[in-house]
Amino acid sequence: MNQEIVKKRMSSEERQGEIIRVAVELAADKGVDSVTTQDMAEAMNLTQGAIFRHFATKDDIWFAVIVWVRERLMKVLDKAAADATDPLNAIERMFFAHITFISKHPAIPRLLFSELLHKKNGKLRQLIEGIISGYEAKIAGLLEAAKAQSLVPNDLDSHSAAILYIGMIQGLVMQSSIFGGKRSLQQQAAKTFPIFLYGVKTRS
Amino acid sequence: MNQEIVKKRMSSEERQGEIIRVAVELAADKGVDSVTTQDMAEAMNLTQGAIFRHFATKDDIWFAVIVWVRERLMKVLDKAAADATDPLNAIERMFFAHITFISKHPAIPRLLFSELLHKKNGKLRQLIEGIISGYEAKIAGLLEAAKAQSLVPNDLDSHSAAILYIGMIQGLVMQSSIFGGKRSLQQQAAKTFPIFLYGVKTRS
DNA sequence: TAAGATAGCAATCGATTACTTACTTGCGTA
DNA sequence: TACGCAAGTAAGTAATCGATTGCTATCTTA
Numbered sequence: 001m002n003q004e005i006v007k008k009r010m011s012s013e014e015r016q017g018e019i020i021r022v023a024v025e026l027a028a029d030k031g032v033d034s035v036t037t038q039d040m041a042e043a044m045n046l047t048q049g050a051i052f053r054h055f056a057t058k059d060d061i062w063f064a065v066i067v068w069v070r071e072r073l074m075k076v077l078d079k080a081a082a083d084a085t086d087p088l089n090a091i092e093r094m095f096f097a098h099i100t101f102i103s104k105h106p107a108i109p110r111l112l113f114s115e116l117l118h119k120k121n122g123k124l125r126q127l128i129e130g131i132i133s134g135y136e137a138k139i140a141g142l143l144e145a146a147k148a149q150s151l152v153p154n155d156l157d158s159h160s161a162a163i164l165y166i167g168m169i170q171g172l173v174m175q176s177s178i179f180g181g182k183r184s185l186q187q188q189a190a191k192t193f194p195i196f197l198y199g200v201k202t203r204s
Numbered sequence: 205m206n207q208e209i210v211k212k213r214m215s216s217e218e219r220q221g222e223i224i225r226v227a228v229e230l231a232a233d234k235g236v237d238s239v240t241t242q243d244m245a246e247a248m249n250l251t252q253g254a255i256f257r258h259f260a261t262k263d264d265i266w267f268a269v270i271v272w273v274r275e276r277l278m279k280v281l282d283k284a285a286a287d288a289t290d291p292l293n294a295i296e297r298m299f300f301a302h303i304t305f306i307s308k309h310p311a312i313p314r315l316l317f318s319e320l321l322h323k324k325n326g327k328l329r330q331l332i333e334g335i336i337s338g339y340e341a342k343i344a345g346l347l348e349a350a351k352a353q354s355l356v357p358n359d360l361d362s363h364s365a366a367i368l369y370i371g372m373i374q375g376l377v378m379q380s381s382i383f384g385g386k387r388s389l390q391q392q393a394a395k396t397f398p399i400f401l402y403g404v405k406t407r408s
Numbered sequence: 409t410a411a412g413a414t415a416g417c418a419a420t421c422g423a424t425t426a427c428t429t430a431c432t433t434g435c436g437t438a
Numbered sequence: 439t440a441c442g443c444a445a446g447t448a449a450g451t452a453a454t455c456g457a458t459t460g461c462t463a464t465c466t467t468a
Binding site for chain 1 (some may be wrong): 206221235236237238239314317318319336339340360361363364365367368370371372374375376378379380383392395397399400401402403404407
């Protein structure tokens with residue numbers, strides 16, 4: 001009952017998509033910077049050299065991966081925010097949408113916060129910077145909107161609160177990556193968010 | 205006016221200390237996992253092979269580095285907490301002591317949260333786990349003490365708040381590592397901590 | 409001061425890495 | 439169906455990595 005490996009010739013576009021998918025998968029298991037092109041090739045029953053038919057350099061692969069992550073993440077976050085009743089509720093929905101997204105793709109925080117990518121100057125770093133600062137700005141913007149509705153105090157520093165928000169996600173990810181699994185992440189997130197919210201809200 | 209490089213034979217103990225020092229330095233510049241034994245050797249005017257007179261493996265170097273960091277950090281934190289007036293004040297003092305410590309040694313968060321160290325199972329991961337969970341427990345313990353003094357509400361989840369605390373530090377470090385410098389870290393920390401505190405405190 | 413101990417050097421090893429090249433094979437299309 | 443292009447293969451390259459080895463030079467100490 002041998003599992004017949006169907007060797008199929010794929011178009012470069014298809015293959016690029018599969019490389020990205022496999023790269024994300026492997027990064028979740030072994031960490032970003034220890035994923036080799038050999039690993040990727042093996043994971044998709046291909047020779048290592050074949051990968052370079054579809055990407056000029058390995059960095060280009062990671063660049064494409066980050067772009068893929070950005071699109072998926074932004075879509076999820078926008079969708080979550082769309083259903084919100086008020087700015088604070090939007091932040092809450094985005095938070096849990098983000099946590100759920102991370103649960104499904106454990107490699108993502110490792111990608112965005114990985115050392116390798118951060119240090120290299122160039123397109124990769126610039127791309128990641130853009131994602132993070134854009135995210136931060138979005139949260140800060142929602143907090144400003146919340147101010148206008150007196151949901152949060154006027155003297156709240158939106159930028160600092162946004163940093164705390166992102167740090168909260170980082171902390172949760174790290175804690176679950178070290179100690180628990182997926183369930184732990186969701187449960188812990190549900191218990192941690194109220195504390196953040198409490199620190200931001202106007203006291204009634 | 206050539207700078208005379210004093211080539212001095214050092215005892216293995218002395219040399220170990222210098223290797224640790226140099227490793228921390230280099231990790232701050234290039235990121236932990238791209239520091240090679242060759243880099244270390246060059247930074248201390250030594251041949252690469254000589255390093256292995258003092259450490260059996262490269263992992264042993266990082267292990268020693270983490271131990272060094274733990275001792276220094278714990279000393280700083282304990283000293284900060286000792287002068288505190290109450291548990292919440294202890295947390296505040298520890299926070300700013302930690303931020304100051306990081307300002308002086310930018311490599312430290314990179315070490316504790318680096319991918320390389322996290323993934324490898326074994327002594328390194330165990331050591332780092334111990335540091336983080338110990339830190340978390342210390343914060344949670346202070347929060348429990350604060351509960352007894354009604355400084356924080358009884359229904360506060362200390363563990364979750366401790367995660368938020370550590371995440372806050374991570375977020376600040378990441379943000380300053382991407383955007384600003386040391387001054388930015390200190391200033392931003394001063395603006396962010398009150399939000400955390402506000403989320404934890406009993407409402408008067 | 410002689411001798412043992414050991415830090416350091418120069419060279420090199422084997423493994424691994426991203427990337428290249430010459431050749432082969434399969435697929436769309438005219 | 440035949441042909442041309444592109445995907446895939448197999449082998450190889452240069453560079454880099456951690457680690458080892460045989461030897462030398464220096465320090466300690468009896």
